[in-house]
Amino acid sequence: MSAGTACRPLPPAPFPAPPKAPADVTGPAAPPRAARALSRALVSHGSAWWEGLYSRYARRYAQLVSMPTAPATAKEHALADAVASEATLRRFLQGLPGVDAVGLEARAAALGTRSIKTTAKAYAIDLAISMIDLTTLEGADTPGKVRALGAKAVNPDPTDRSTPRTAAVCVYPDMVATAKAAVAGTDVKVASVATAFPAGRAALDVKLGDVREAVAAGADEIDMVIDRGAFLAGHHMKVYEEIRAVKEASGSARLKVIFETGELSTYDNIRRASWIGMLAGADFIKTSTGKVGVNATPANTLLMLEAVRDFRAATGVQVGVKPAGGIRTSKDAIKFLVLVNETVGEDWLDNHWFRFGASSLLNDLLMQRQKLATGRYSGPDYVTVD
Amino acid sequence: MSERTERLSVFKTYKLYVGGKFPRSESGRVYEVTDGKNGDWLANAPLSSRKDGRDAVVAARKAFGGWSGATAYNRGQVLYRVAEMLEGRREQFVREVADAEGIGRSKAAAVVDAAIDRWVWYAGWTDKIAQVAGGANPVAGPFFNLSTPEPTGVVTVLAPQESSFLGLVSVIAPVIASGNTVVVIASERAPLPALSLGEVLATSDLPGGVVNILSGKAAEIAPSLAAHQDVNGIDLTGTAADLGLAKQLEIAAADNLKRVRRPRAAEDFTADPGTDRLTYFLETKTVWHPTGSLGASGSSY
């Protein structure tokens, strides 16, 4: 008998755009696998196929638009009208489908009961390691601490060189240069928080200066925080414009937009913030700073995965997702990967599109990895303390 | 001295009460109704046909939406208005009940008074039964769960044979109090108080079709009503003396799974009626609504 296999892998989300060079769409350094998936989708689905599936938001705002070949932000893609003014943006956000909290949490919990064993577990652990933005964001960070972090990212398990590297290290702007040196010669990226992280309470000039400094120091990725005060006060356009400005200041660095979901409080707000971020050109949307009471949860991450799925269906632009804060165990990380697998599918099962913002998670993954390799349970003395 | 001629009284033509109107039987038939004591002729009553039954169901169905959708307060006001109208025609009903049941005036007066009071009893119930029969259910999850009683729909009622008026009121009032509409087959032997009640209902703000009153032979009319696919319930009280008919009707009622209230031996309609008849033709609807927490992410604010 067949052992409970999925009926079929998720079909790639529909693309409204005519075929275009995958590299242009997926941003710099798209991994070959994602690029393959993309071109496959573009070839196999004609415009008639996606037309019927087109979301109503796209329909509502798409009249003027013929798709450019390489949409970078909302200004160029199908939802351009949504950000024409504060009023249109508000209408657009209010037109997004509501979120029923109980149903969302139930779905996230149900996916949390998936049983990931043996080969699937081994795959998931390595994938999770490769998706970590290994993070230190302390007032007490020193060059020594950051160098240790960089070494860990490049070589997570000194006892097993087949262990994948983490995706990136994530530090404050003043530590970017140190981090850059620590991971030099590898594909480990350096991500820098910026924009007066974590509160984001500073003048725009200050925030942009923060970003430019990090980029100048060599940051590959910028993790910005949105102005939650502006969002909660209803100044969505201000939030949007600020992300646009940061995106511009980031240059070729990929931009992760942190919503601080714990402060936005409601799922409807998280969905709306996700769309503001994506409309403004976010390369990633990210849950949290890790500095407030409620950080990444399966439910808010599931909701953001739905947002990037729908955004790609509407615009053709793929955006990554990064849950951050509070993910400490392999079991938790695997639950998040199941969310990815069953919500957006394999196109996002890659560290170009999904990340974990975490620090202690890595050691737990390494211990689990050792257990799978040796059959023995490992202990904290057999992984490095950094 | 000239001879005084006694004034010749004006007889009433008794008619059915269907859809708020007073038709004769479409069959054109009548039957002789006699005094309960001496067997003297009282009147000719319509001998309803199956088609009269069918017309009554159509009227009851048409009235159901409005009556079941009326506020409970409004239904209570209407039922109370019936009591008021009846009080005003008390003398007439005392006479009719005395004749119909062959009982003395004072006994008949007690019966009519009890019937009036019964309307008052059920008038007060309309806006209380939902609180007694329904309520919130404490389910183990983030849901608000509420059960509410709702009327079953169109109910055929076979009124008691003996208690031609108090019994009749006792079986109709609880069924309509909760929002059902009714087709009632009056006591075959003593239908006149029932037919007169139609005149009271017609002047009591009760929407036409909520109560439809037929006279005739239950054995003739009831089987097609029991089998009628647009009737939702049947009260067999009037078959207490004919259990063969009761069984036949219950079998027919299974065709669309009507709610069946079986006849009970020797019902005392002067006793406290309780809520049994009020709750019999009620459905319980349970609605689930998610609640969840105020904030996302498992927050507990």
Added chain:
Amino acid sequence: MASVFEYAPAPESRAVVDIAPNYGLFIDGEFVDAADGKVFKTVSPATEEVLSEVAQAGEADVERAVRAARKAFEKWSALPGAERGKYLFRIARIIQERSRELAVLETLDNGKPIKETRDADLPLVAAHFFYYAGWADKLDHAGFGPGPKALGVAGQVIPWNFPLLMLAWKIAPALATGNTVVLKPAETTPLSALFFADICRQAGLPKGVVNILPGYGDAGAALVAHPDVDKVAFTGSTAVGKEIARTVAGTDKKLTLELGGKGANIVFDDAPVDQAVEGIVTGIFFNQGQVCCAGSRLLVQESVHDELLHSLKRRLSTLRLGDPLDKNTDIGAINSAEQLARITALAETGEAEGAERWTAPCELPSSGYWFAPTLFTGVTQAHTVARDEIFGPVLSVLTFRTPDEAVAKANNTQYGLSAGIWTEKGSRILAVANKLRAGVVWANTFNKFDPTSPFGGYKESGFGREGGRHGLEAYLDV
């Protein structure tokens, strides 16, 4: 095509359950052979493997069982409510202790996924006994007047779709109110009821209070017709329900019927779409759609039809069909060859009548009874698949334009068991719920159950309620 992240098999262990090669009838506290010695085989619908051989009750066995129940009634009904309650609490606790064993057993005998038996059936079974245990000594306060009396012997006939849960819905309130029970489980799923008999033994339940008669329809018919049965409770098809109603006509037997349905799941244009999709999936694919309250008719507002259908198909493509014992299986086996044939025939009728069929691209196992999740679009009220209960993983999709039309279509059926409403507008939920002629309405959720929540239908979906305070009435002389 294999996914990048392919889940390895994660089978629940069969070792937790020990199925004997033979089972008897459970009468008067003993396992006994059928009077005529007949037996029948029960198979695993996922593999067609024979699980056990079970004694098949006949008329003589019904006679014996009713006599045992009658004999036990006098003492059982005279027990102080608190003592009856404690037996039920014991049963609830033993069910909790043995829940993994029972979940695996139920999955083997029924074909439904272990995920469901483990996370839905068994927790609800234990909760139901726990709930009614607490009522046993509080009946004076249940709103039925002082000292409400038990009816006597309850004859109960239950279906195969939730074998143990339906047993709990029947037995728990019956015992709490002081009745004794003769219960006939369905012929395709007798095992969990027989394990329940063993739980009664462990709980020390007096002999004859619960009697279990595995068997076919003839045994059920004999049971409901037995003159010494005071109460009949049946869950199953509307056709059989009507037959039972005719059988008990003219008797004093109190009757409750829990029958078929054709639930409308109504999705408005302002629905929380992602949760609505989950609700639609839960509504019709939970337990392979073999659920009387399934949301088997999807009524979707025409303006969002295409969008919703796209999301739904995308979601259905992620359902995992296969080994019911695998912890990651979403869709298990159809309960029997007979049921599979019925589903197949109705689906073919749908196609023949011109509805457009879409089937999730699942690979079906080569043995056992399987049906891939299927939906029909372009369905109208005139299609057979919009009217007949299919009792399988087949969803009929219809459209509407206005709330009025949605309600009119939802109510346009001989059934009236369940309905769903999906909208973010609170007042619309209340207005539509108010107009729906259905016993259970789920607003922005679906297929939720709880022992405190009355369950049962309008119209030809039956009468009487199971669950909650309302569920007591069916077993009391009130």
